[in-house]
Amino acid sequence: MAEIAALHIADPPGLWAELGFVVSGGSSWISGTRHVLGAEGVGVVDWLLREAEGLAELPLGAGPTPAREPTPEHPNGVRSLDHIVIATPDLARTIEAFETHGIGLRRIRDTRSDDRPSRQAFFRLGETLAEVVGHPDRSRPGPARFYGLAFTVRDLAETARYLGARLRPAKQAVQPGRQIATLDRAAGSSVPIAFMSPDRRAAEP
Secondary structure, eight states: OOEEEEEEESSOHHHHHHTTOOOBTTEEEETTEEEEEOOSSSSEEEEEEESOTTOOSSOBOOSOOOOOOOOOOOTTOEEEEEEEEEEOSOHHHHHHHHHHTTOOEEEEEEOOOSSOOOEEEEEEETTEEEEEEEOSSOOOSSOOEEEEEEEEESOHHHHHHHHGGGBOOOEEOSSTTOEEEEBOGGGOOSSOEEEEOOOHHHHOO
8 A cells, every 4th residue: 555654844843852753863654654854945845655655646755765673662642643635736637647646536525615615535545645736626736745744643632732822722523533733833833733532433343
């Protein structure tokens, strides 16, 4: 199965350590993905994939694909990378690119509003979902880009206590029974980051 091997992120390692991630050698491991910090640019700069190395719809990083490493006990309670958000100006094109590389479309969700309709397409990349967001009816030229990261935590209230004022108040997530809280921009990350409560349905027999 295709999965995310590495994400190169333009945040300093020290910032992620302050946010409660275990950082070693300039990287943090979550869900078998090496989050490589200190990249040039803004936000998530590029990625490396396992089993789908030719997927060029998004910027590809250079260098060897790292072997998987386990997720350590992060002080902020992060257990896994729930999903990565990708914005595209041409949703049909990006869906086709994923499927051409054997990454099947799992579902489509419309989030229409009067002023800003959008459509979300979901793909499974190992333990992590890729949430691809674009306009449901229109396309325009230009590349897809990485937008944000959402992590699942052990206990969202515990994470909120750890991060304090750096975390905005939790609200109901789209997924039934889950809550989500976003990192305030004042915390200093160039990546929109969200923390989510566990998916209790996944633990049910």
